[in-house]
Amino acid sequence: MRRILVCAGTGCVASHSRQVTARLKAALHAHHLEDKFQVDNTGCHGFCEQGPLVIIEPEEILYCRVQEEDVEAIVTEHLEQGRPVERLLYQDPVTKEKIATYNQINFYRQQSRHVLKNCGHINPENIDAYLAVEGYQGLQKALALPREEVINIIKQAGLRGRGGAGFPTGLKWEYTFKAPGDRKYVVCNADEGDPGAFMDRSVLEGDPHAVLEGMLIAAYAIGAQEGYIYVRAEYPLAVQRLRIALAQARERGFCGEHILGTDFSCDLHIREGAGAFVCGEETALLASIQGERGMPRPRPPFPARQGLWGQPTNINNVETYANVPLILRRGAGWYASLGTAKSKGTKIFALTGKVKNTGLVEVPMGITLREIIFNIGGGILEDRGFKAVQIGGPSGGCLPAEHLDLPVDYDSLTAAGAMMGSGGLVVMDDSTCMVEVARFFLNFTQAESCGKCTPCREGIQQMLAILTRITRGQGREGDLEQLEQLARVIKGTALCGLGQTAPNPVLSTLRYFRAEYEAHIRDHRCPAKSCRDLLAYHIDPEKCNGCTRCRRRCPAGAISGEAKKPHTINLELCARCGTCLDLCRPKAIYVE
């Protein structure tokens, strides 16, 4: 029986992939093809921008942006007559060629999908699909080994936490294993909240069993009998799939009492978070699981010694746990052969912004930013100039073109003033104002600060006030020095990671794009022509034919002039809405 895979990740569902599935089933029925083809829903393929995605196996033909009305053509032309529907194939943004199969597309061809291998290829709601791809074999292997040996394998593999800071996972497990206490816990941080990042969501939606398996292996290694998955309530599909997966795992004896017939028992629970970014911080997350306000507490004591209800607790994020079964299955040596000397394995990035192919990409550590953005990402939209890439979300920084050949690993990113973070990659072109970018991220962190410690609550607010003034053309001499001084104090004194990293977007843009800040403050000019308050609309009297279109339609009444004579714009009245610019046929209106 051949398989037709329809993506049922959040992105594709939002563009009606469920209706496509229903229509496909109906069409197969109508054409009496039901016993030849099986329609299966899968998790996210990572190429959300092109969704809904449909793959026909075994030939691996990938159809993009499939709508309900396209189904008939797929069935009659492709399934019945063997001719792929060309208009639904992916078109390479660079060569404009139509590409038929999944593995020929640059976006996929240059990735190394290990963690995401199952995403988009198996039905996440069916445990048998996971078992068919060697699922739970890692757990089986682990249970046959002494606990210390499992920890050693993770240490030898060199896995570092994928949540951002890159702490060695094996070491964390060892601390928790050695911490005194009879009750221990494993916790999965699935509170991914970075703007533009959705790695964890896709893994949870596309391969939930891999996360459960990773957690169970960790639970065995550290000696925990209970675990919690703290997942954002804003990820309803992920929550639903986790519930299904957990129920199936319990039913099959992978979770609960006497797992796989051994003495090891561990049950997992799902806790939905109420959408606070700070709950990604481990101590705030633990407080939230305990039903308290999600505020971080000082460390030490670290959760490995005193975590959930004061007991030793191991916390890793979704992607970290998803790596674990792979390591057990394929060995520490295989895993350590991927990546760089100090950053092993692969990393999933959410590639977004002004790039041609947006989506989730999994690449080996050490790959350069240029390879990700220009090879996998296909380059900058509309072939504009590359300006910067924001990496690591609000805790990260913006790197300019001179860092395009930087190998992407924990340490080189930190040295360059950015960080791995959870793996958001936002590509920016030359129309992006870097002051505005810094303001955007700071606006996010100030709203998401829990409000507990003074530097974070008050300091970020003041930094944001200064940045807002600058983007409005009210910057003052001394602003940059004050920003730097505040950034230094906040980074040095804030209680948790959120506050300590919040000034990073400002510091990195100041480091690489200081001239842009100065242009805003001294010349009241936005070089990227993006800050609205700093734009001035003018009419070129030579080109203006006095057609009066702009004057009649200007919502602010800022344009005056007689018919057939050049018009002028009163900048004091002008609302910088751009209506006149769009209307002007002789292109006489320009922006400075």
Add this chain to the structure above:
Amino acid sequence: MPGVSLTINDQKIRVPAGTTILEAAKELNIAIPTLCHDKRLSPFGACRLCVVEVQGRKNLPAACVTPAEEGMNVLTESPAVVEARRTIIELLLANHPLDCLTCEKSGNCRLQDYAYRYGVKKTPFEGTRDPLPLDDSNPFIIRDPHKCILCGKCVRACQEIRGQAVLGFAFRGPATRIVPPLDTSLGESDCVFCQNCVAVCPTGALRDKYLAGKGRWWEFQPESVTCPFCANGCHFYLLRKGGKVVAVAAGGAAPGRPMCLRGRLALTLIFCEEPPQPQIKTEKGFAAVSWTEALGLEELAGKLWPK
């Protein structure tokens, strides 16, 4: 005794393991400023005013929650520390009404003390806080959210000592506030007027209503007394002005039990020359009542002095 040796401002000291830097410094008579710390309450580490420089560490850890470690070299007044403390005070002042001239807490205010200590006369920052109403609904406590620096001491005092948990944090980011349940008023809440929160508040955000207008802190000669009305032995101040007891103020939170209204009222009645008339909460609101009624002695009085 297992202990750790460390150096603070070039002075060597040995302390038991688990001692915080703040406590170790105190042994050496080095005063590290704190706003949110109170040794009777759980560690919180929120105000960050007590940050110190520890050699070899990138960040400035908060002395009140950082345990002393073997071989640590701590500087409590280095340039980086002073810069951080000054900035934190300036940030707090940005949203603080600078009305020390008429503030009841003037002279007994930690924020004021530290601004003086670090020479912060004004703040370079513009405040952004929305006007919030003064909570005057409780007969014993005035709550002024503008003066609140969110140190969370009152929250912990209310939750940990009293077990009443009337006060809590609400909202987030710059909108964070400390509020009674559902952001109502203290008068509507289950507050039992124990004044623990008032006793720990470092600024004028929570004030004793009975003290209003009676004088400034430096005019009083406080005398510490132990309340004799039960075995708990709560600690109160008799505030004398010109030899006359003008008020009884809560001295500080006694662990495990509230300082009850009865003890407070009875002390007022015993010691104050002109005790204010007590009020009790009825369904219609607060009503002025006789002392006999406020103290629940009506039955007894009826037996002793039948009408």
